[in-house]
Structure formats: structure tokens, C-alpha cells
Amino acid sequence: MSDTHTGPFIAAIDQGTTSSRCIVFDKDGRIVSVDQKEHEQIFPKPGWVEHDAAEIWTNVQRVVAGALAQAGISKDDVKALGITNQRETTLLWDKNTGQPVHNAIVWQDTRTDALCHELGRNVGQDRFRRQTGLPLASYFAGPKIRWLLDNVEGLRERAENGEILFGTMDSWVIWNLTGGVNGGRHVTDVTNASRTMLMNLHSMEWDESICQSMGVPTAVLPEIRSSAEVYGEATGALAGVPVASALGDQQAALFGQTCFDKGEAKSTYGTGTFLLLNTGHEAVNSYNGLLTTVGYRIGEQKPVYALEGSIAVTGSLVQWMRDQMGLINSAAEIETLASSVEDNGGAYFVPAFSGLFAPYWRSDARGVIAGLTRYVTKAHLARAVLEATAWQTREIVDAMQKDSGVELTALKVDGGMTSNNLLMQTISDFMDAPVVRPMVAETTCLGAAYAAGLAVGFWSDTDELRANWKRAAEWTPRMDAAVRDREYKSWLKAVERTMGWIEEEN
Numbered sequence: 001m002s003d004t005h006t007g008p009f010i011a012a013i014d015q016g017t018t019s020s021r022c023i024v025f026d027k028d029g030r031i032v033s034v035d036q037k038e039h040e041q042i043f044p045k046p047g048w049v050e051h052d053a054a055e056i057w058t059n060v061q062r063v064v065a066g067a068l069a070q071a072g073i074s075k076d077d078v079k080a081l082g083i084t085n086q087r088e089t090t091l092l093w094d095k096n097t098g099q100p101v102h103n104a105i106v107w108q109d110t111r112t113d114a115l116c117h118e119l120g121r122n123v124g125q126d127r128f129r130r131q132t133g134l135p136l137a138s139y140f141a142g143p144k145i146r147w148l149l150d151n152v153e154g155l156r157e158r159a160e161n162g163e164i165l166f167g168t169m170d171s172w173v174i175w176n177l178t179g180g181v182n183g184g185r186h187v188t189d190v191t192n193a194s195r196t197m198l199m200n201l202h203s204m205e206w207d208e209s210i211c212q213s214m215g216v217p218t219a220v221l222p223e224i225r226s227s228a229e230v231y232g233e234a235t236g237a238l239a240g241v242p243v244a245s246a247l248g249d250q251q252a253a254l255f256g257q258t259c260f261d262k263g264e265a266k267s268t269y270g271t272g273t274f275l276l277l278n279t280g281h282e283a284v285n286s287y288n289g290l291l292t293t294v295g296y297r298i299g300e301q302k303p304v305y306a307l308e309g310s311i312a313v314t315g316s317l318v319q320w321m322r323d324q325m326g327l328i329n330s331a332a333e334i335e336t337l338a339s340s341v342e343d344n345g346g347a348y349f350v351p352a353f354s355g356l357f358a359p360y361w362r363s364d365a366r367g368v369i370a371g372l373t374r375y376v377t378k379a380h381l382a383r384a385v386l387e388a389t390a391w392q393t394r395e396i397v398d399a400m401q402k403d404s405g406v407e408l409t410a411l412k413v414d415g416g417m418t419s420n421n422l423l424m425q426t427i428s429d430f431m432d433a434p435v436v437r438p439m440v441a442e443t444t445c446l447g448a449a450y451a452a453g454l455a456v457g458f459w460s461d462t463d464e465l466r467a468n469w470k471r472a473a474e475w476t477p478r479m480d481a482a483v484r485d486r487e488y489k490s491w492l493k494a495v496e497r498t499m500g501w502i503e504e505e506n
């Protein structure tokens with residue numbers, strides 16, 4: 001720990017899609033130490049993605065110990081622990097042994113496509129959207145639970161007998177942290193619960209009729225709590241430290257970016273991209289392909305809702321250019337390559353690798369590069385790759401404006417891709433609004449730390465947190481409007497070409 005940091009501290013665990021990390025923060029919201037560990041991505045079949053939950057729990061314990069050791073502090077210096085996590089990834093485990101009954105099914109997994117179509121036909125899209133805020137899609141946890149209950153022998157009966165627990169990664173980590181088979185708390189928070197497709201968005205409780213339609217016994221479900229309150233005390237390396245927050249990672253980033261006012265938005269550019277707009281205490285229905293979700297709830301206060309635009313493939317397209325195509329040697333190189341040309345040379349790349357998420361929700365779409373001629377070089381493709389992220393952002397911003405009436409005056413950004421200046425400029429150009437990046441780019445962990453700190457009185461209120469937000473960089477639009485409109489039309493034409501590629505879902 002450097003001399004500039006004085007305790008006490010708040011620690012946060014981010015259990016993400018590709019890795020788990022733990023970060024220790026000081027009172028000013030500055031990072032004191034970080035430890036991180038990747039876990040295996042398991043691909044048993046095309047379209048299937050799984051995680052070993054036991055490996056994840058081992059990694060979580062290691063990074064907590066690592067972050068404390070690096071900071072040179074003991075558990076007594078830590079006033080609270082916050083949890084944030086990859087959302088929707090679904091696990092069922094045995095309450096008596098603590099053993100998972102199957103690998104966790106990851107949010108990107110598409111095995112429940114056919115089931116979702118069936119539910120759409122039998123129950124109806126509208127009912128799910130009205131009651132849960134979500135379109136029927138393989139992305140969410142409910143269909144994944146149903147798949148496990150239908151496909152793991154004897155599981156449904158054990159679940160109905162109360163022997164099995166369900167959780168997204170927040171629940172799994174909290175249950176283990178607070179004692180596991182020896183009295184671990186089986187809880188989740190409203191933001192994670194709002195991604196299951198089983199929670200009623202208005203009552204904030206499990207919706208019995210929806211659970212019945214989904215074929216999920218309520219006996220497996222955790223208790224739904226707020227995002228900032230003490231769920232229990234940790235055991236192990238952090239024994240006695242209050243476990244005091246849980247938020248899905250994108251909601252945590254909204255909190256870490258201090259988007260506490262209605263009309264404030266953030267976009268996180270990582271493997272995928274998730275843009276969330278705070279809509280205050282109103283759950284705004286989407287008629288334009290967005291999700292209605294819970295932004296956060298602090299203790300007994302009224303919940304704050306958000307509209308979300310989720311994009312499945314952004315940073316992972318850059319990885320694909322590097323690993324599968326070999327066109328670049330590092331993710332950062334895409335900027336150098338793309339900057340070597342003036343424009344996209346007429347090429348448009350729509351990375352519908354696993355269908356399209358917002359605002360289309362089309363699982364029958366597949367990736368397309370449109371507009372190819374012999375003129376196009378790999379540099380033009382690199383540019384088209386970055387533009388794909390920027391156009392998808394624009395589409396979501398347009399949908400948000402239609403749904404909420406909010407015209408964004410600025411977009412706060414974070415995540416690994418924000419180190420790419422050309423991309424940030426392009427996003428600002430395509431949106432025709434400023435893009436701003438804060439000093440602390442680890443907004444996900446910071447949001448979980450802030451919520452935990454509020455729960456134990458380490459910070460007094462959200463105004464105090466807002467004062468910690470400091471701008472590091474800003475990009476303002478400088479694109480000619482006529483060029484932007486012409487290019488946008490071409491992008492939308494390319495998107496159309498992706499649709500209907502898969503004729504009948506498995």
C-alpha cells in the first residue's frame with residue numbers, strides 16, 4: 001500500500017465472465033490494491049458456454065486473500081465487502097453438500113433458444129415482458145433453470161423437495177462467503193433478480209404465475225434483498241466483515257459512475273457492451289427493444305429503475321480479429337491499423353455471432369461483412385470493426401430516446417475498450433454527443449464498494465460519492481451530419497442482411 005492511502009477500507013469482489021477480481025478502495029474511492037484470476041471457459045457444444053462454479057469460488061477466495069496481502073492490510077481494516085457479478089449465469093447446487101449439480105450455464109449460452117420459442121407460443125411474449133420487463137430470450141436465467149431441471153436426471157424432484165438452491169453468481173459467492181452448508185445466507189439482490197425473468201418488476205418479489213409458466217419451483221429461489229444492506233458476516237479470510245452489497249456488474253457500473261439522477265447514463269465497453277439509463281423510480285416500458293431492469297435499491301429506499309441496451313459482441317469482435325483472423329497481434333493494435341485509413345472503404349461489419357441482442361433480439365441473425373469490393377483492405381475492416389461498436393451504441397441511444405424521451409447530453413463510459421481513442425471519438429461522432437471517461441475506470445467494483453460502504457455508514461450518502469467522480473478524458477462530436485446520416489443508412493442496410501440466416505432453431 002502506498003503512503004497516500006489511509007484506512008479503513010472497503011473491499012469489492014467482481015465475479016466476471018472471464019475472471020474474478022478483488023479490489024480494495026479507500027475513502028476517496030481510489031484503488032489501493034487489485035488481484036485477479038481468470039477461470040476456464042467451457043464450450044461443450046456450439047453455442048453452449050459453461051463455468052465450473054467450484055473453480056470460481058476457489059478463485060474468489062484467492063483474489064480476496066491476494067488483494068489484502070498486496071494492500072498490506074488485515075481483515076480488521078476492511079469495514080465492509082461488496083459483491084458484483086456477471087449477470088444471468090445460472091447455477092443449481094445441493095443445499096446439504098454445497099456441490100453444484102451441473103456446471104453453471106453462462107449468459108452467452110444459447111441452448112434454451114428452442115425452449116424460449118416454445119414459451120413464446122404457449123405463454124406469450126407479452127406476458128413475460130409486462131411482468132418481468134424482459135423479452136423472452138436465452139440470455140436470461142429462468143429458461144436456463146428450466147433446462148437444468150428438465151435435463152439433469154432426478155433434479156426436478158430434488159428441487160421440489162427443497163434440497164436444491166438456485167443462484168446467479170452473487171448468490172453462490174454470498175452463500176459460500178457466509179458459511180455455505182453451515183448456515184450460508186441464500187440471498188440475491190433486486191438487480192440480479194431482475195435478470196432471472198422470474199421477478200415481478202413492480203412488486204420486487206418472485207412472480208408465482210411466471211415461475212409456474214417457466215416450470216421453476218419457487219423452493220429453489222433465494223430471498224430477494226436490496227442492493228445495499230448487510231446480508232451476513234463473512235467467514236474465512238474476511239471472518240466477521242459484513243457482506244453488505246450485491247449488484248449485477250452493469251448496475252454496479254451505473255452506481256460506480258454515480259449515475260444517481262434520472263436521465264444519467266453509462267456504457268461499459270468490455271467483451272460485450274451494456275448501456276444503462278437511470279429512469280428514476282419509474283419502470284419505463286420499452287417498445288423499442290430495450291430491457292426494463294432494476295438499477296439499484298439502497299436499503300429500504302424506493303428502487304431506482306433503468307432502461308438497458310445490451311450488445312453481445314463488441315470487445316470480443318476485436319479478440320476474434322486477433323485470435324481467429326490473426327489480423328492484429330494485440331487488441332490495442334486495432335486502433336493503429338484502423339487509423340491508417342480515412343474511412344471504412346465501403347465495408348460494414350455486423351457481428352451477429354450469436355444472433356443480435358438489443359434492439360433486435362433476433363436469434364436467427366448471424367454475422368455479416370457487407371459492401372466488400374477489391375478496394376477493401378484489412379485496415380478498412382479494422383475500422384468497420386470499431387464502427388460496429390459505435391453504430392450499435394447509436395442504435396441503443398436512439399431506442400432510449402424513443403422509449404424515455406431523454407436526449408443524452410453526455411455518455412459516461414468505462415471498460416477495456418475505452419482505452420481506444422479512435423473508438424471513443426467515433427462513438428461521439430455517431431451519437432452526436434460528448435463521451436466522458438472517469439479517472440477510476442474500475443467502475444464495476446467501485447459501484448459495489450460504494451453500495452457496501454453506504455450500507456455500513458462508511459459513506460454517508462450518494463452526494464458524497466458523486467464528489468469522488470473525476471473526469472479523465474472527453475471526446476466531442478466533429479462529424480458532418482450529412483455524412484453521419486448516409487453512413488447510418490448503410491449500417492442499417494447491413495444489419496438487415498444478417499436476419500433470418502438460421503431458418504429453424506434447433
Ligand SMILES: Nc1ncnc2c1ncn2[C@@H]1O[C@H](COP(=O)(O)OP(=O)(O)O)[C@@H](O)[C@H]1O
Pocket residue numbers: 016017018269270271272314315316317318319331332333334335415416417419420
Ligand atoms: N485498445 C483496445 N481497442 C479495442 N478493444 C480493446 C482494446 N483493449 C481491450 N479491448 C477489448 O476489451 C475487452 C476487455 O475489456 P474488459 O473491460 O476487461 O472486459 P470484460 O470485463 O468484459 O472481461 C476485450 O474484449 C478486448 O478485446
Ligand SMILES: O=P(O)(O)OC[C@H](O)CO
Pocket residue numbers: 015016017018085086087088107248249250270271272
Ligand atoms: O462479466 P461481464 O463484464 O462480461 O458482464 C456480463 C454481463 O453482466 C452479462 O449480462
